Amino acid sequence: MFISSTMKDLGDARRAIAVRLRSLNVEPVNAEDMHPDGNSSWDVIRHEIETSHLFIxxxxxxxxxxxNAGQGAGEGRSVTHMEALLANSIGLPILPFFKRLAYDSPRDTEDAKARDAFRREVGDWEAGRFRQEFEWIDELASKVGDAVLDLFQRSVLRELAERKPTNRSDTNGRIAEDFAGVVIPEGFIGCDPVLFAGAGVSVSAGLPTANVMAELFGSRLSLGVSGENILARHRFADVAYAVERRLGRAILEATIAQAFDVVQGVVPTAGHLSAVASFSHIVTTNYDDLFERACIAQGIPFNVxxxxxxxxxxxxxxxxxxxxGSVSSPSSLIVTEEDAAKARNDKNYWRKISQMIGNRPMIVVGHSLRDDNARRVLLERGSGAGLYVSIADNLMDDIVHDRFDLSECVATADNFLRSYESAHRNLTRLAD
Structure with a gap:
């Protein structure tokens, strides 16, 4: 989401909005964050606007x-005005937020006249836009967050993502970008290990995080607090149960399905593509269907x-x-503790998982291992080695390593999975 504003008077507001958007797993694009790449400043700005999904x-x-020089010189328009005109010309959805002007604010200066004319111009553009006013920065950040959450609930973000894919792929459908190689520990290549994947594998695809889901549940319950605050006081499963109890199971399932519908137009990440090309057995607690779509993209036969x-x-x-469960089949979703208990009692399902794991090594990627069902997966292991991939080495991860007898590897999910695929392919070529 591209954030456009004047720098001098709204710099702190831009920063607050960027923080709020990141908490919703949405990538903010700020001019302050743009790095020189040999192009003119306007070329960089234009590229960022043209590859964004929304314009704030x-x-x-x-x-x-x-x-007074370069792009727009002599036209009498501010850079913010130029950015808005470009966004409007390419049909990029615009969410305007106007600061409420003080009663004694100057109205007769040239700058004030240009500002007011610009606001009227934005208001006269096509129907479908709305304008909100703000007075304080925290109020603005809250209003922007509410607007984005509304887009999640109405699946508008899905339509925006489908409108203009921004990932560049090579002929194999893989994301064509550099990545930092990771050394894979011995004992996990060529041994048909099991991949146990958590939310960290899918977060870069733009999926709603637990914080986002908690906020959506909170809005349904009119709690009026952020997802982080809700989760600090209550377990995710309990907040979900509150929605089910007050509004019914259908509303609970619809809230989750609508939020995850945002990514149906987004391709699986490089990590998903590498995972299905390297692992025959994947266990995941993720609701999304990105592993399935990674299989489809590469013509790999699969079952879920x-x-x-x-x-x-x-x-x-x-x-x-x-x-x-999966958002593809909302009635399969395991959300509340009651759902989880019922799932644990599905003895046939867990027997199949246990038989599948056997003595195979297990690699845990992108998972915090906090819920009971996730920990049960590790307890189904036989004598196979275990590896825990985390983005940083810290004391809490050390506790997980010791409790479940897991070795450690520090890497991002995508980097690890792409490195694993590379090592797996090299070993296969040597064997051939």
Missing amino acids: LLSGDSYGWVP RSPNGFVRGDGRQVTIFQLD
Whole structure:
């Protein structure tokens, strides 16, 4: 989401909005964060606007800087005005937020006249936009967050993502970007290990995080607090149960399905593509279907199994066990503690997981291992080695290593999985 505003009077507001957007797992694009790449400043700004999904426009006390050289020189428009015109010309959805002007704010200066004319111009553009006013920065950040959450709930972000894919892929459908190679510990290549994947594998795809889901639940319950605050006081499963209890199961499932619908137009990450190309057995607690779509993108036959008899696909090259169900089948979702208890009682499902794991090594990626069902997966291990991949080495991870007899590897999910695929392919070529 591109954030456009004057720098001098709204710099702190831009920063507050960026923090709020990141808490919702949305990538903010700020001019302050743009690095020189040999192109002109306007070329960089234009590229960022053209590859964004949404344009957030802030208007404060000032009209902004009017360039006297380069792009726009002689036109009498501020850079913020130029950015908004470009966004409007390419049909980028615009969310305007205008600072409420003080009663004694100057209205007769040239800057004030240009500012007011710019605001009227934005208001006269096509219907479908709305304008909100703000007075304080924290109020603005809250209003922007509420607007984005509304887009999650109405699946608007899905439409925006489908409109203009920004990932560049090579001929194999893989994300064409550099990555830092990771050394894979011995004993995990060529041994048909099990991949146990958590939310950290999918977070870079733009999926709603636990904080986002907690906020959506909170909005349903009119709690009026952020996801972080809700989760600091209550377990995710308990907040979900509160929604189910007050509004019914159908509303609970619809809230989750609508939020995750945002990514249906987004391609699986490089990590998903590498995972299904390297692992025959994947266990995940993620609700999304990105592993399935990674299989489809590469022509890999697969099947997906969730508790309580939910099965999709009839391929056998990759088997995906979704412990908590899938948004593809909302009635399969494991959300509340009552759901989890029922899933634990599905003895046939857990027997299949246990038989699948056997004595195979297990690699845990992107998982905090906090809930009971996730920890049970590790308890189903036989004599196979275990590896825990985390983005940083810290004391709490050391406790997990010791408790479940896991070795450690520090890496991002994507980097590890892409490095694993590379090592797996090299070993296969040597064997051939």
